[in-house]
Amino acid sequence: MAQSDVDVVVVGAGFAGMYLLHELRKTGFSYRVLEAGDDVGGTWYWNRYPGARCDVSTTDYQYTWDPELHEQWQWSEKHAAQPEILRYAQFVAKKHDLYSDIEFKVRVNGAQWNEKTKRWSIHTSTGEKISCQHYVMATGCLSVPKEPDIAGTEKFTGNVYVTGRWPHEGVDFTGKRVAVIGTGSSGIQSIPHIADQAKELVVFQRTPNFSMPAFNGPAPQYRVERLKADRATYEREARYSGTGVPMEDSTVSALSVTQEEAFAMLEAAWQKGELLSLGNTFMDSAINRKANDVVAEFMRMKVRSVVKDPEVAELLSPYKHGYGTKRPCMDTGYFETFNKPHVRLVDLNAQPIRSITETGIDFGNESKDFDAIVYATGFDAMTGAIVNVDIAGKDGVTLKDKWENGPLTYLGLTSVGFPNLYMITGPGSPSVLSNMMVSIEQHVDWIRDTLVHMRDNGFETIEPTPLAEEGWRVHCTDCADITIFQEANSWYMGANVPGKPRVMFPYIGGVGRYRMACEEVVAKGYLGFELASGAKKQCNDGLVREVQPDVDMVLDFISTLNLPAMETMSPAEARAFSEASSAMRPSGPEVGEITDGVLQGADGNLEYRLYRPATPGPHPIAVYFHGGGWVFGSHTSDDPLCRDLCAQSNTLIVSVNYRHAPEAPFPAAAEDGFAALKWVHKNAAALGGIPEKIAVAGWSAGGNVAAVTAQMARDKGGPQLSGQLLLCPVTDGSQQHASHRENGERFILTKSLMEWFWDHYATPEQRKNPQASPLLAASLAELPPTMLVTCQFDPLRDEGNAYARALMQAGVEVEHVEARGHIHTSITMVDMLPSGAPHRREMAQALKGFFN
Ligand SMILES: Cc1cc2nc3c(=O)[nH]c(=O)nc-3n(C[C@H](O)[C@H](O)[C@H](O)COP(=O)(O)OP(=O)(O)OC[C@H]3O[C@@H](n4cnc5c(N)ncnc54)[C@H](O)[C@@H]3O)c2cc1C
Numbered sequence: 001m002a003q004s005d006v007d008v009v010v011v012g013a014g015f016a017g018m019y020l021l022h023e024l025r026k027t028g029f030s031y032r033v034l035e036a037g038d039d040v041g042g043t044w045y046w047n048r049y050p051g052a053r054c055d056v057s058t059t060d061y062q063y064t065w066d067p068e069l070h071e072q073w074q075w076s077e078k079h080a081a082q083p084e085i086l087r088y089a090q091f092v093a094k095k096h097d098l099y100s101d102i103e104f105k106v107r108v109n110g111a112q113w114n115e116k117t118k119r120w121s122i123h124t125s126t127g128e129k130i131s132c133q134h135y136v137m138a139t140g141c142l143s144v145p146k147e148p149d150i151a152g153t154e155k156f157t158g159n160v161y162v163t164g165r166w167p168h169e170g171v172d173f174t175g176k177r178v179a180v181i182g183t184g185s186s187g188i189q190s191i192p193h194i195a196d197q198a199k200e201l202v203v204f205q206r207t208p209n210f211s212m213p214a215f216n217g218p219a220p221q222y223r224v225e226r227l228k229a230d231r232a233t234y235e236r237e238a239r240y241s242g243t244g245v246p247m248e249d250s251t252v253s254a255l256s257v258t259q260e261e262a263f264a265m266l267e268a269a270w271q272k273g274e275l276l277s278l279g280n281t282f283m284d285s286a287i288n289r290k291a292n293d294v295v296a297e298f299m300r301m302k303v304r305s306v307v308k309d310p311e312v313a314e315l316l317s318p319y320k321h322g323y324g325t326k327r328p329c330m331d332t333g334y335f336e337t338f339n340k341p342h343v344r345l346v347d348l349n350a351q352p353i354r355s356i357t358e359t360g361i362d363f364g365n366e367s368k369d370f371d372a373i374v375y376a377t378g379f380d381a382m383t384g385a386i387v388n389v390d391i392a393g394k395d396g397v398t399l400k401d402k403w404e405n406g407p408l409t410y411l412g413l414t415s416v417g418f419p420n421l422y423m424i425t426g427p428g429s430p431s432v433l434s435n436m437m438v439s440i441e442q443h444v445d446w447i448r449d450t451l452v453h454m455r456d457n458g459f460e461t462i463e464p465t466p467l468a469e470e471g472w473r474v475h476c477t478d479c480a481d482i483t484i485f486q487e488a489n490s491w492y493m494g495a496n497v498p499g500k501p502r503v504m505f506p507y508i509g510g511v512g513r514y515r516m517a518c519e520e521v522v523a524k525g526y527l528g529f530e531l532a533s534g535a536k537k538q539c540n541d542g543l544v545r546e547v548q549p550d551v552d553m554v555l556d557f558i559s560t561l562n563l564p565a566m567e568t569m570s571p572a573e574a575r576a577f578s579e580a581s582s583a584m585r586p587s588g589p590e591v592g593e594i595t596d597g598v599l600q601g602a603d604g605n606l607e608y609r610l611y612r613p614a615t616p617g618p619h620p621i622a623v624y625f626h627g628g629g630w631v632f633g634s635h636t637s638d639d640p641l642c643r644d645l646c647a648q649s650n651t652l653i654v655s656v657n658y659r660h661a662p663e664a665p666f667p668a669a670a671e672d673g674f675a676a677l678k679w680v681h682k683n684a685a686a687l688g689g690i691p692e693k694i695a696v697a698g699w700s701a702g703g704n705v706a707a708v709t710a711q712m713a714r715d716k717g718g719p720q721l722s723g724q725l726l727l728c729p730v731t732d733g734s735q736q737h738a739s740h741r742e743n744g745e746r747f748i749l750t751k752s753l754m755e756w757f758w759d760h761y762a763t764p765e766q767r768k769n770p771q772a773s774p775l776l777a778a779s780l781a782e783l784p785p786t787m788l789v790t791c792q793f794d795p796l797r798d799e800g801n802a803y804a805r806a807l808m809q810a811g812v813e814v815e816h817v818e819a820r821g822h823i824h825t826s827i828t829m830v831d832m833l834p835s836g837a838p839h840r841r842e843m844a845q846a847l848k849g850f851f852n
Contacts, residue, residue: 002103005131006030008451009122011108011389012138013098014042015089016424016440019065020138021098023448029455032130034122036107040098041089042140044082048166049186049376050193052082053214055275055330056435059223060245061085063092064235065441070227078219078273079330110390111135113419118460120420123390133460134451137386138424141432144384148181148375149498152355159372163190164379173197176371179361181353183209184491185329187376192333194374195343202368203338204361206348207489208318210299211329215273239442240512243276244435253586254282254291266298279324286483287550287834292322299323306335315347325488327432381491382427382505383407393418406494406503410464410472410528411518411544413443419463422447428476430514431506432492438511446518453526460533468528471543478821479549480504482834509549517544547793548821548835555746555823567756571662575632586831588640589647590614596635599679601659602671609635611646611653612688619652620693620851622725623673623680625709627700627828629757630661630669638699640830641840645697648844651851652689653697654680658705666762669701670771673709674716681719693851695723695784699828700749700796701757703729707774707803710783721784723850725843728794728824729803731775733758733767737798747793749824754795775803780810787815787846789839791822815846 008024010017013035024031037045044052054061058075072095073088080088093099110123120135145164153160161171163186178198180191183205195201226234226246237246254262262282269277278299284291300317307313316335318326337343351364360369383403391399394417402408402417409415412429413422424443425431431439454462480486486493486504494500507514521527521544530539547555566574592614598605613619624642626633635657646653658672677696684691696713698706703726710724744751762772770777786807790800797818804816819827819839827836827843 006032008134009132010136013040013102014140017138020444033102034106035104038104040093041086044085049163049190051189053079059219060435061437079214079216108389112392134420136422139385141382142379144380146378146380148377155358156356157358161374163376175199178372179370180374182376184378188329188331188334192337195337201343204346208316210323211331214330238438242510244438244511250283253284254294262294275330289484295323308339312338321488322484325485326490378496380497406501410469414464416464416466416469419461427505429507430511433506434511459531462531465541475545476507479509482550550833550835551826567753571631578632588643588830591643591646602675607635607657609655611642613650617688618690621652621689622695622697623677624653624655625698625702625705627702630701630761641828644830649847651847661761666766667771669705670708673705674712677709693722695850697725699727708771723785726788728796731803732773732799734773739797740795743793743795747823780807783812785813789817791819794824
């Protein structure tokens with residue numbers, strides 16, 4: 001007789017539920033495992049349609065928790081077919097005697113949290129109520145087939161099949177007229193097999209999909225060899241990789257090679273027959289539309305090379321979504337199928353289905369009879385199985401209601417208001433964007449360790465905090481925002497289910513980075529969770545990922561280079577180092593013209609570089625001062641940023657090479673700034689600018705020079721400025737601000753580098769001078785309208801913020817942008833860090849605004 005009161009209830013006996021059962025047993029918890037089907041295997045139990053196969057190689061799509069399995073189980077193919085994967089699940093279940101502890105044909109319909117008893121009550125299809133402390137949804141991301149939203153489906157009297165609920169005895173289509181609706185992965189896998197049998201096959205396609213041949217055969221030799229040589233390292237690499245399959249990240253931009261070279265690289269990836277290889281050929285195909293187009297065009301070229309009828313080939317070629325933004329597929333003879341005389345493709349955009357009828361389908365202006373209709377219409381992915389269960393948490397709030405506008409989770413594992421509820425591969429975790437075996441094992445391990453931690457430390461409940469959950473939502477959105485995934489109407493975005501909110505459901509920041517976030521949460525005492533038992537509470541509230549994801553990647557990359565600290569160098573060495581680093585940047589957008597010249601500084605000539613917009617002039621002018629701590633940099637060193645500002649704001653940018661310390665210390669830079677402004681103003685017309693429309697701009701130390709120049713222009717009789725644009729400016733060298741300490745170590749501009757800059761530029765006494773520290777000016781009144789950008793993880797953040805506040809208090813019109821998750825350098829990294837682009841747009845808008 002099963003216990004009605006246990007530590008843990010697990011719902012689902014796919015790979016997730018099976019592994020969790022094993023671990024709960026090992027760690028001595030009492031449990032019940034409930035499964036709606038009548039065998040283990042989950043996905044591979046239900047999806048028995050012909051051609052159903054895993055797209056990840058068998059070297060990677062298998063459990064790692066039982067090393068014996070690697071000897072005891074031999075896969076027959078590179079991409080295992082459904083029957084073999086199901087046999088594998090059954091083999092594992094038998095080996096570990098899991099069957100004895102799984103209750104089959106039991107569906108969980110509801111779950112209620114009792115705040116008094118701190119327990120869940122689980123309601124099953126057998127009418128039983130089970131009380132448990134912890135409730136785990138191992139219900140699968142792709143386990144609820146989507147109901148076809150087509151009129152008349154109930155009328156059809158022929159045979160109806162749904163790929164995700166395929167009859168166990170199989171289906172024989174020999175001599176039949178068959179319709180397949182849907183061309184996602186299940187459609188693409190099953191269509192060639194159905195075509196082999198059917199007398200006539202009509203495929204109804206709404207959206208063509210990218211698919212590459214699986215080239216099935218033995219497992220990839222190079223993976224087999226690596227596994228044999230050092231399995232532990234291989235598995236570790238998988239766990240910390242982007243997708244859960246060890247793969248070297250590309251460092252090549254698709255835009256840095258010719259189309260011929262790009263296609264040659266893609267051909268090599270294609271020949272590998274590995275799902276992730278094409279998307280991994282270039283570093284930027286997921287984040288840059290033009291880079292993605294290169295891959296997409298290669299794929300379309302492949303379709304054209306196979307499909308004989310050019311019109312059909314065109315219909316089968318995706319144009320409306322980027323490669324990878326909908327799940328790419330692997331096939332065996334899919335496109336070839338459309339060369340067969342008895343196979344027809346119907347484009348639902350041109351000939352929509354009007355209705356399913358008793359005998360067939362009415363579409364466009366045709367009516368066609370069929371013996372069978374196959375719905376390959378996909379799944380209510382990621383959340384379907386979870387909200388199918390009526391889960392009521394604290395105060396009776398249901399998860400379905402809470403998630404009305406999109407799933408809210410912390411780490412994709414837990415949700416506020418639902419203590420002790422865990423989701424395996426839930427929304428907000430890498431899940432369907434990963435090799436799911438790796439993600440499943442990680443989640444099971446995390447849940448097991450958490451349960452053990454709670455038991456060992458006498459905690460009854462665990463629940464994420466609202467701050468942590470909201471922070472995770474923001475982080476997930478930040479990750480999605482830097483990609484082009486959101487452009488596609490994909491099931492990743494909930495777009496296939498009417499009424500489902502449009503958000504990115506899986507976490508797109510990568511398997512390894514996600515895992516590190518989970519590890520960090522635990523290492524920091526369950527950061528963002530409240531653990532409690534009666535009056536005993538532990539809560540280390542906070543956010544686990546605050547730096548913008550692309551900035552974080554750059555920081556991680558830089559940390560691997562073991563670069564010397566610039567403050568340990570001589571100025572000459574630091575200048576050479578800075579120049580060498582700048583040489584590797586993308587150049588920035590095209591502008592109308594770039595010319596170099598010489599202008600009159602405070603003590604001799606200064607070089608300048610002029611960036612002219614492509615539009616007819618004359619243009620407003622911004623006199624720009626570069627960053628580099630007054631020690632290094634030049635009129636050309638902020639080239640990409642100047643190009644970007646010029647192109648986006650339609651402003652003529654004059655970047656000035658003011659004198660540098662220590663050779664020319666304070667007040668040389670300030671005096672040069674003012675002199676350059678006067679010269680540019682005087683020569684504005686000759687430069688192609690409008691003298692009455694002139695602003696100053698600068699970044700970092702250049703922001704300091706710009707701010708000081710604006711004050712000098714105000715105090716010394718002009719020129720009258722239209723505005724000042726200050727990006728992460730140095731405004732106060734006279735004192736320490738909290739951000740110097742908080743952000744002083746990890747974020748490229750360090751506290752000690754900043755001190756090195758000041759030491760070269762100005763003495764402690766000089767730093768009190770407003771021409772070194774503009775924040776200290778007696779008055780900031782009557783300065784021009786200001787756009788001031790500060791970055792959250794910049795040591796200079798607080799002095800920039802203080803300057804913005806002081807300007808506002810002095811009555812100056814200020815637009816102050818506090819760039820969340822950014823560091824001192826990130827917004828200047830044009831075409832490298834997509835997360836900086838919106839702020840550069842704001843800066844360009846502000847410049848335009850100054851002049852209107
Ligand atoms: C056609 C197809 C191809 C795929 N190919 C790949 C691939 O190439 N690579 C990859 O990594 N992943 C692939 N996947 C994803 C696949 O779902 C996962 O790899 C993995 O099998 C999921 O295991 P799971 O245990 O988390 O969930 P599932 O296997 O979905 O198991 C969940 C179980 O929970 C049960 N359940 C759900 N709700 C309830 C309830 N209320 N009460 C009781 N029981 C319930 C279901 O019956 C099911 O058995 C594919 C999925 C599909 C559908």
